[in-house]
Amino acid sequence: MASIFLFGLSFTLDILIINSIIYAVYQKKVAWWKHLFNFAIYCMMVTFSYHLFILLGGRVGEIFTNNLFPYILSLSSYFILNILFIGIYFFLLHKDKITNIFSGMLKDKSFLVSYLTTLLMSIVFGILIFSKNMFGLFLFVCIAILLSVAFNQHFRLFQETLDKANKDTLTGLNNHGYFKEILEKEVTAAKENDQPLCVVIMDIDDFKKYNDLYGHIQGDHLLQEFGSLLKASSDAANYIVARYGGEEFSIIMPNTNRKTAYSFMNELRKKVNDTHYKGVEGLPYGCLSFSSGIAECEKETYSISELLNKADQAMYAAKNQGKNLVQIYNGHSEYTVQRSLSLEKELEEAEFQLKIFLSKDVYTYRHSKRVYQYAVDFSRMLNLSAHERKTLILGALVHDIGKIEIPRDILNKKESLDPHEWEFMKKHVTYGKDIISTNKKLEDLIPLVELHHERYDGNGYPYGLAGKSIPKLARILCVIDSFDAMTTERPYQKTKTFQEAIAELRHCSGKQFDPQFIEPFIAMIKEFESSGDEQHKEVAASIVN
Known part of the structure; x- marks a missing residue:
C-alpha cells in the first residue's frame, strides 16, 4: 500500500511478483495453487485500491496529510476485498455458510485490530520513506523487526499458558x-x-x-x-x-x-x-x-x-x-x-414437590396432575422407548415446578396479566430448570421443564427454538399442556370445550405444535370421549403406574 501511494501501480505489481516468488521458494511445502491464489487476490486488491485512490483525487509520489480521504477509502477497500476473498476461500474449502465465515472474522477483535494496525503502518511507512528516503526505510524495518520479535514472544508465552489451561498434563491431550x-x-x-x-x-x-x-x-x-x-x-x-x-x-x-x-x-x-x-x-x-x-x-x-x-x-x-x-x-x-425404570423412584419425590402448590396455587397442582395423566396415556400410543416414556411422564408431572417462584398475586390473578406480569410469568420455565438441575437424577427432565412453551414456528419462549431443534418430548408435552390449558378453567384464560380445543389444535398444527403429534393426540381424546372416561377431566390424587 505504501508502494501504491509513492510509486504507483506498475512498480507495486513488480514488487508483488518478486515477493511472491521469494515466498513460494521459502514455503515449498505449501501447495502451488495456494501460492497462485494468494498472488491473484493481492493483484486484484492492489489494482482496485490504486484505481480507487486515483479516482478519489489521490496523487502518487507524496503522502498528502492535509487530505487523508483517498488514503482512508483506498485502505478500506483493500481491507474489505481481503476479507471477501478469504471468506470465499474458506467457503470453498469447508463448505460452511459464507455468512458464518464473515461474521466469525468480523467478531474477532484481534483480527480487526491487527489488520487496521497493518494498514495504518502503510501510511507511516510512506511518510518515513518520502521524508527520509533510505534512512526512513531502515528505521521502519528496525521497528518492524523489533515488533515482530516482541509479538512472537508474547504469542509464545500466551500459547504456553493456553496449553497449560487446555491440555491434560499427563497425556498432552485436550482436557x-x-x-x-x-x-x-x-x-x-x-x-x-x-x-x-x-x-x-x-x-x-x-x-x-x-x-x-x-x-x-x-x-x-x-x-x-x-x-x-x-x-x-x-x-x-x-x-x-x-x-x-x-x-x-x-x-x-x-x-x-x-x-x-x-x-x-x-x-x-x-x-x-x-x-x-x-x-x-x-x-x-x-x-x-x-x-x-x-x-x-x-x-x-x-x-x-x-x-x-x-x-x-x-x-x-x-x-x-x-x-x-x-x-x-x-x-x-x-x-x-x-436407568429409565429407576425414574419411577423419583415420582414420589416429584409428587412431594408438587404438593407445595396445594397451599399456593391449586390450579397449577391440578393442571400438573391432569397433564401427567394425559402423558401416561399418550405415551402408550407413541413409538417411544422405555426411557423416553418414563421421562415424558415424569416431566409432565413437574413441568410447571418453576411457578413455585412466581408471586401468589400473579398466579391467582383473575384478570388478564399485564405485559410486565406476563414477562414475569414466562420466567417460570427458567426457574423450573434451576430447581430440577439441583437433582442429578432428574437432569433428563430439564428440556421438558424449560422448553415446553417453545413453538414449532419459532415464536415461543424462552429461546425461540423452531421445528426439530426443540427436543421431541418437549414438543409432545407442548401439545398435552396446551390442550389441558384450553379445556380447564384458569385465572387468565377462558375455557374451551373439547371440540373447540381440538379445532384449535388443528388450526395451530405446524405453527404452535408439531403436526406429527396432533392427530394421534386428537384420536386419543376422541376415544376417551366415546368411552365416557371421566378420569381425564380430574385426575385422582394418587400416582398411577
Whole structure:
C-alpha cells in the first residue's frame, strides 16, 4: 500500500511478483495453487485500491496529510476485498455458510485490530520513506523487526499458558473443560450447517486391576501410550480427542454419522487389542481393551450434556455386555432401560414437590396432575422407548415446578396479566430448570421443564427454538399442556370445550405444535370421549403406574 501511494501501480505489481516468488521458494511445502491464489487476490486488491485512490483525487509520489480521504477509502477497500476473498476461500474449502465465515472474522477483535494496525503502518511507512528516503526505510524495518520479535514472544508465552489451561498434563491431550468448549462450538456448527456429528466416550477396561498389579506410575505410562495411539488415529481422521477423566477418553467426530463412527471405533478397538503394552497379559482379555459408547447429534439434541449423557449410557451398555465393545446409543440398551425404570423412584419425590402448590396455587397442582395423566396415556400410543416414556411422564408431572417462584398475586390473578406480569410469568420455565438441575437424577427432565412453551414456528419462549431443534418430548408435552390449558378453567384464560380445543389444535398444527403429534393426540381424546372416561377431566390424587 505504501508502494501504491509513492510509486504507483506498475512498480507495486513488480514488487508483488518478486515477493511472491521469494515466498513460494521459502514455503515449498505449501501447495502451488495456494501460492497462485494468494498472488491473484493481492493483484486484484492492489489494482482496485490504486484505481480507487486515483479516482478519489489521490496523487502518487507524496503522502498528502492535509487530505487523508483517498488514503482512508483506498485502505478500506483493500481491507474489505481481503476479507471477501478469504471468506470465499474458506467457503470453498469447508463448505460452511459464507455468512458464518464473515461474521466469525468480523467478531474477532484481534483480527480487526491487527489488520487496521497493518494498514495504518502503510501510511507511516510512506511518510518515513518520502521524508527520509533510505534512512526512513531502515528505521521502519528496525521497528518492524523489533515488533515482530516482541509479538512472537508474547504469542509464545500466551500459547504456553493456553496449553497449560487446555491440555491434560499427563497425556498432552485436550482436557475435560476444553473438550466441552470445543464440543459446544462443534454441535452449534453441525446444527447450523445440517451436518452429522458424533461423540464418543471410551473407558479402558480393567484399568484399576492394572494399577493394582503394576502400580500407578506404570498405569500413568499406559495412559500416555494409549493417549498417543488415540491421538494419532484421531488426527488422521481430523477428529478431536481429549482425556475425559481418569481412564476415560472422548472423541468429537465432526461431519461423521453413527455408522462411520462405529466403523472407526471398531477398527481402533482392534488396533488397541493388537498393540502390545507392558503387563496387559494379566488382564482378563490378555490385551489392552476399551469399551466405548457413540451418540449422534440430532436437530433436537437439547445440549451437549444430553449428548454426552447418551454416549455415557451407551458406554455402560458396552461394559455390561462383557467389555471390549463399541455400542451406539439407541435408547433401548439394557443400561438405558434400567436407568429409565429407576425414574419411577423419583415420582414420589416429584409428587412431594408438587404438593407445595396445594397451599399456593391449586390450579397449577391440578393442571400438573391432569397433564401427567394425559402423558401416561399418550405415551402408550407413541413409538417411544422405555426411557423416553418414563421421562415424558415424569416431566409432565413437574413441568410447571418453576411457578413455585412466581408471586401468589400473579398466579391467582383473575384478570388478564399485564405485559410486565406476563414477562414475569414466562420466567417460570427458567426457574423450573434451576430447581430440577439441583437433582442429578432428574437432569433428563430439564428440556421438558424449560422448553415446553417453545413453538414449532419459532415464536415461543424462552429461546425461540423452531421445528426439530426443540427436543421431541418437549414438543409432545407442548401439545398435552396446551390442550389441558384450553379445556380447564384458569385465572387468565377462558375455557374451551373439547371440540373447540381440538379445532384449535388443528388450526395451530405446524405453527404452535408439531403436526406429527396432533392427530394421534386428537384420536386419543376422541376415544376417551366415546368411552365416557371421566378420569381425564380430574385426575385422582394418587400416582398411577
